[in-house]
Structures are given as structure tokens and as C-alpha cells.
Amino acid sequence: MASEYKLELRGVSKSFPGVKALDNVQLSIRPGTVHALMGENGAGKSTLMKCLFGIYKMDAGEVLIDGQKVIINNPDEAMKMGIAMVHQELQPIPARSVGENMYLGRFPVKKIGPIQVIDHKTMYEETEKWLNEVDMHFDPKAMLSTLSIGQMQSVEIAKAVSHDAKVIIFDEPTSSLSDNEVETLFKIMEKLRSRGVAMIYISHKMDEIKRIADDITIMRDGTYIGTWPAAEMSMDDIIAKMVGRELTNIYPPKDREFGEVIMEVDGLSSIHARSFQNVSFKLRKGEILGFGGLVGAQRTELMEGIFGIRNISKGEIKIHGKKVDIKTSRDAMKAGIGMITEDRRARGIFGCLSIKDNVGVSVYNKFLQAGFVLDHARINKVVDDSINKLRIKTPNMQEHIANLSGGNQQKVIISRWLANDPDILIMDEPTRGIDIGAKHEIYEIMTDLAKQGKAIIMISSEMPELLGMSDRVIVMCNGKKTGEIDNEADMTQEKVMSYATQFN
Secondary structure (H helix, E strand, O other): OOOOOOEEEEEEEEEEOOEEEEEEEEEEEOOOOEEEEEOOOOOOHHHHHHHHOOOOOOOEEEEEEOOEEEOOOOHHHHHHOOEEEEOOOOOOOOOOEHHHHHOOOOOOEEEEOOEEEEOHHHHHHHHHHHHHHOOOOOOOOOEHHHOOHHHHHHHHHHHHHHOOOOEEEEEOOOOOOOHHHHHHHHHHHHHHHHOOOEEEEEOOOHHHHHHHOOEEEEEEOOEEEEEEEHHHOOHHHHHHHHHOOOOOOOOOOOOOOOOOEEEEEEEEEEOOOOOOOOEEEEEEOOOEEEEEOOOOOOHHHHHHHHOOOOOEEEEEEEEOOEEEOOOOHHHHHHOOEEEEOOOHHHHHOOOOOEHHHHHHOOOHHHOEEOOOEEOHHHHHHHHHHHHHHOOOOOOOOOOEHHHOOHHHHHHHHHHHHHHOOOOEEEEEOOOOOOOHHHHHHHHHHHHHHHHOOOEEEEEOOOHHHHHHHOOEEEEEEOOEEEEEEOOHHHOOHHHHHHHHOOOO
């Protein structure tokens, strides 16, 4: 009798030193469906997928495909069995062609005499065929660097389809995509669904889950909580089961008191004509100032200009009423500015270092004995205080930051800047890629900092977050400031979008 499920995971357990990451977890995926796998950061979702894909060896449990038990020792075996994975963090080779990226590690070959060489003609023909399968009609010979992030992800999906994948895992696939690119991805998924492909979809974006998923499985603290039809689950139901409690007020109350203006930005312009131009605004102590806009609005570029990592052609910055000359990030830090970048994995964390080193790097120059020996006792106290204050989940401060969940990595980065005690903290997409419970904790940290008199600038592409956390919202479009909303009653998605689409 044919199995009802394309893929089953039964009784999967996995432990690491000091941590039981998975405890008797199960997952059953029907063919031609999108199955959302949900849970807080650290719930075990990624570990479960790595066990399925052969990256980790499970301590207990079994994998069944079409009702037949299989053993998967590595990703190559997983792909040969029809399982493919589109990773959240893409690892493309921008200087090579689309076709070369598609067939990396499995190039078609032909013989010229006694020598085997890559059969480029076949490779590009096959690449074009598989790109057409996912409705992406760009040149297979084009350099990957000429594609957008969304198009690069489409190449990864086409690669998965080219393996004749019967199961495709999507890990946070929309975290770097524009709205149009998300729509394209969903169309591709609908096509895969019609072909009977089973899809596992990992995302923290509730609206996406409700729209695309057929079934929802929820994990918490490495255990299986349950599986439900998506149509029967409200967002509140999902959140309550994910975090084990109700989060009725995701955003803390806005009962902050503002002080004097701490920073003035006047007519700031990039040296690049297509980047930010003639932007002015003021920031007050104790305020969370939100920056909204669509992809390409140049919000991040503006903040990088303020922080000294982009060149400015004109304009000035005043802090405490005095003009400051910021040419480098060191200048910005001396002026009391800190910046948490959008891409924490690539530009935020030092993945090969410990939590202690990731926090301590900002204060090592403050804690020197005799001018050159680190005072580890004082550094340890700073790091230990940060772990306790921000409730960072870790066995100890020597744990590698790469082993932490996304939410805890973000807390470590915040700790690094707080150890440096800035007056102004720029937070670019502070909760990107982290779960609802961890988001709530980050929001509470931001609120506490504002109440202490810190001034926060927050860039967010998530409209509820932008409106829920900001005391005031500045909207940009195409490098220009197009609107400012300082009245709570006017803080609506419609108002923000009207400013965000003023392209002239």
C-alpha cells in the first residue's frame, strides 16, 4: 500500500555536549503540499533539517521516503534520494556564471581524446531548461553577480528542481526578498505543488505562513508540540504554541519621555547621485525613531553614511549641538554612535569566536593592564553582566557565537555595543530572521534603553514592527526623505506606503 506521506521523520533525537537539541521529534509531509515548520529560534528546526539532510548524524530516529526507510549520511546522498535544500544564507560564487553555479560539483563532461573536459554547451542548455521550469528566463551565461538576491535564490530553487527533488526544504526563503520577489517565489512554489513536490517551509513571518502553508508543525525547546491544518490555526494560536504562553502585547507600551535633541542631521548627501540625497532629521534622547521605506529607499546607506562607512559629499551632523566630522566608524564611535548592521551573519558576528570575544572586542582597549595586557577579570564581568541582563541563552561565555540561535546572536551584538555605552544606537532590521518570542525580548531591551535616555534609530521593513515600536517615523523613497509621521493617530500602513511610493 502506498504511503500517505512523501517524507516522514520518526523519533528523531540529537544531543550536543551539554544540550539536548532534539528529543523524539516527528514530522510527516504529504506530497504536493507546503508544510510550515515553526518554532522559536533554538527550538530545533534547523537541527532537524540538518539531520534530515545528512549534515548531522542523528542519535536516534529514522527517515522514511514514500514509506520506505532510508539512511542518509551526507547531503550528496540526500540529493540523490530527491531531497534538496534552499538555505537561508546563500553561498553563491558571484564571479562565475549562472550555469556554473547551478552545476557546481556535478559539471557535465565530455571527452576530447583521452581528456575529460566540462561540456559547457550541455551545461548551459540544461541550465536554461531548469530555469524555465521555475519561470526564470535570464541568461544562463550571465555572471551571477548581475542578479538580484531574489534571482540568485531562484537559481538555487532551479538547482533543487534539477536534482529531480521530491522534497524541497525552504529555510527562511524570503528574509532578503522584496515584495515582488516574494510573489515570484510563491508562484514557483505553486507550480512545484501542482507537480506533487513536498515542501518544508521555515519562516517567522506569520502572514506568509497563513498564505502559503497547508499544514503547520510546531516545535518548542527541541520537542514536537503538534501538527495542525493551517486553515484551523489563527496567528494567536501559532504564537501561543510556539512560545508556550500568550504574547498579547508584543510591543511594549510607548510611555517614554523624550529629552533634548541629541543629534541633528542636515542636508546629508552621498557622493553617489543615486544614493541618499539632502536628508535632514533630528533625534531626541529617549526616542525610538523609525525609518520606513521600500527596498532601494537607501535607508541603510544613509545610516552607513552617518556611521562613517560611506562617503558624504555634503551636509553636516551635529551631536549635542556641536558639529562632528565623521569620516570613519571609529570617528562615529568616539562621537557616541553605535550601529547594529542588517546582516548579522556576514557583518555582525565573528562566527569563529566565543561570546566573550564577540562582546569584549568593543572594550578590549579600555581594559588593558600596563598598556598591553588584557584584564580578563573585568572583561569577564562585563560579558557575564550582559548575559544575565539580556537573558542570553548559552552554557557559558566561552561558547562559540555560531552555535547560538539567531535571537541570541542578536542579543550578543547588542551587548557588544552596550558595553561601549553609546548615546545613539542605530539598529538596522534588529529582529530580522528571529522568532516572535525573541522579537518580544529585543523590543523590551530597546524600550529599556530608551527609558535610560539612549536615542535609537530603527530601520525596519516589517510594517507592524515599524509602527508598533517607533515614537516617530521618517519615510524614504529613492534616496530622499518623503515624509515624517509624529502623530500616533497618523501612524498607519497606508500613510507609510503613500510616502514610500513617492518616486518623484
